[in-house]
Amino acid sequence: MPGMTAYFGLLDVGALKDRETVVISGAAGAVGTIAGQIAKARGCRVVGIAGGPEKCALLTGELGFDAAIDHRTEDVKKALREHAPEGIDVYFDNVGGDILDTALTRLAMHARVVVCGAISQYNNAAPVQGPSEHVVRGTVDGFPATLQMLFRGANVGKLVLELAWPPRCQESSGTPSRSTARWRSSPVPPADWAGPRRWHWRGRARGGRSGRRALPRL
DSSP states (O other), X not given: OHHHHHHHIXXXXXXXXXXXXXXXXXXXXXXXXXXXXXXXXXXXXXXXEESSHHXXXXXXXXXXXXXXXXXXXXXXXXXXXXXXXXXXXEEEESSOHHHHHHHHTTEEEEEEEEEOOOGGGTTOSSOOOOSOEEEEEEOGGGHHHHHHHHHHTOOOSEEEEEEOOOHHHHGGGGSOOTTTOOOOEXXXXXXXXXXXXXXXXXXXXXXXXXXXXXXXXX
């Protein structure tokens, strides 16, 4: 199973191309080790992120990764700038959390992200955390000030301006649900199926129907 996950995740979901830069988190795990070797077989530059010197030595030694980052002792963002100076073409994520957020800041143009696992989140009592967002609530009038936060670097994660719902949209909560709303259609009688379709269109234009006008494909 780990081999199939690595193979289809990298080649199908990640659409890997020859000689791209691939970064794999959880790289010393069952899926990560295979994904890295597949990428190397395609002539890619492969950078693995793992925890501890033994795992990093395994990646660059026995498995042939081009570089390994020890997230326990290294600054991951700084290391990614060093080992993937042109950006990441495919990021194969097995851990989620802060490392995912960091890798997203180093993506190249047209990069692909394979979300395979979230090891760092599995013991959480709360729901699994995805990429960070910095949500600012307000109206369209607040857009310029919110946009300036992006240029000042005042946001953490994805900057989102959440607009307040207009009163009319808020009232929609009292509308009938699909289970209680009633609907009807006006099927064309079988005897009239062979008639010119413009007849049926004219009937619709004259208001000669209730609900949806239904004419089968002939």
